[in-house]
Amino acid sequence: MSSPSSSSALHRVALCGNPNTGKTTLFNALTGSQARVGNYPGVTVERRHGLLRGRDDVDVVDVPGTYSLTARSADEQIALDVLLGVDDGGRPGPRPALVVVCVDATQLARSCYLLIQAQELGARCLVALTMVDEAGDAAPDPAALARALACPVVPVVARSGQGVDELRAAIGRALAEPPPPVPLRWTPSPALVEKLARVRAAFPDAWPVSDGLALWALASIGDDELDHIPPAVRAAVAVAAPDARDDDEAVLGRWAWLDAHVAPLAERPPDRRLTDRLDRVLLHRGLGLVVFAAVMFVMFMSLFAWADPAITLVEDLFAWVGGHARTALPDGVVEDFVVDGLIAGVGSVLVFLPQILLLFFLLGLLEDFGYLARVAYLMDRIMRSMNLHGRAFVPMLSGFACAVPAIMATRTMERQRDRTLTMLVIPLMTCSARLPVYTLVIAALFPVGSFGGLSTQSLLMVAMYGFSVVTALIAAWVLSRTVRPLRARRLPFVIELPPYRAPRLRDVLRMMWTKASMFLREAGTVILVCTIALWALLYFPRELPAEAPRYDDLIAAASARDAADEVTVLERARDQALLEHSYGARMGKAIEPAIEPLGFDWKIGVGIIGAFAAREVFVATMGVIYGAGDDEASLRDRLRDERTSAGARAYPPLAGLSLMVFFALACQCMSTVAVVKRETGGYRWPLFLVAYMTALAYAASLLVFQLGTLLGF
């Protein structure tokens, strides 16, 4: 990502505000279509910035929505870092010349709290008074508000663009004029003054000497997870020993001022009749849950079934391109690399796009409408019992379709801890890529029968779904109790239930496109490289032992005789022999002693290695290894008829169950790993994910197979 801050002529303007104040819409209106989206380092919070439309010397930075600048975790610290101009990795950079604070006209006093904190830090502020259309004649008089807050106020309706030109002009004027000094709005006690002076004295040179920042340090530092706080400041805060009385002074002081000077400017409460009417249905004890189930069903079906034609289209397109490349290129390694490695690899990245686009389209609509906050409200009771956030419900549900978009959807949660915990359990949900594996194993290894009028085979499938939900919830509970960074904090879970608003299609589509392009850019490359590496593993060395039949000559002879069936058989036998001698198969044989106690032989081992590209690849790998090609019926027969050297069934139903348990719990999906790496900004969590899921899968399959054997199954 390029960093415009390197140019000295550039003015930086920070755009901040509470959540749900129309900040994103305003940012889009101010910057037009040229905004850049990246990540803050180390935390998965989007860093959006772009040039102010019509001004190539003003860079607008979107600060993540927040109610207060006080921070306890690294992601909450971002707002302060932007206002202080602390750049990536804690280096001091240019401080923003201006802070534009979105103040919701319907929530006047509440949204001015953040403004007061920014002013205490010595920031030059400008108020964008949003939602004036919703407030109607209950909106405050901008001139009176400007006098009270000692900064310019511009009313805007970001959705329609009304007032945006005036806001841009006001930003230009504010940048040109010297800012008026804003005194503290409340009087600290002598004891607090002393503490502030002590902390201020320990500030590094790059920090502004302000009481506001000293207050921030007193409130934020101590029992925190903040980054790059100088040790001297930490030490000074420890000596000052701030307590709840200091918090009271500052917080109550600000509110007292707001109640006296700002709250009276909005005389009448906003009209919430429409929202109240909708909530009477959507949050109703019975009806609300019915609507909720219906909405979730639509989300689930859209990912599970409706995205299917688009997914098939992508697959067919790449098969078609691959087919043409195969005819165009001369036979050999290059041809196989281009078709099976490169083209198939790009296809395996793009195949995620339909679900990602669809999920974020629906999420964007629901978020903007105000329903996602209600989902958290409705589901909090259930999710909380597993120490999960109420908002984890939608991502976990999406996990039934595919973990990749589901993990990306964890961004709707504001805390890093909630996001990480959810990401770690989503891959346990039965994604659609497991279905072909379960279908094959159930059809091949389990006898047809019925139980209570239902076929045992379909009951097994349902059982696998149930198993995945239970393990995901238990895993969340255990992880949140054992892994320190995932422990539930005692912080309140207070979320806002915003008024219902019509979603703005342009913002939704823009967000959808941003997500998709970030996925392609950052996770896509990793997935492509892994696909090619796995292809090479199962392709090379491309040599057969000397005693093997000379397949190529035999195939040539058979095709000369026009014996098409014989050609197919010979080609399958050749591919089988080549795969058996590939590096991947050697790895499969090497791990055979380790997986034997689970009931697997080296052939399953190769299938498991190949499945790391995507779980459904297991079916194709087994097809090649059993010389069945893509004929699934014949593969099923061969799996059923496979015998060990002792003559017993190589895969009894118990081995099938063990295999399904393994597939349910193991993290054999490099796309998931790539997306977790991208979403957590490092290798720590993806490695942890692979380690814990593999250990869990191994232990559970071992238990199933050994216990089953012991019980005589």
Added chain:
Amino acid sequence: MSSLADVGRHVPVTIASVDGERSFRRRLMEMGLVPGTRVTVTNVAPLGDPLEIEVRRGRLSIRRHEAAHILVTR
């Protein structure tokens, strides 16, 4: 004096004090739940928790055990 978790729906009350661990109570207070503020429990989630409250013209969702830290008077 009772806590916010015990008051009935649509009964306006006034916050008397907020207790709990330091960063916990500060977070609540910064969202506007300070002593002297009028609060009303407007709804209870279908599963019995959390509560929907109206405070400073906004609607917030708060868990029962958190609301228990907010003492209120009629």
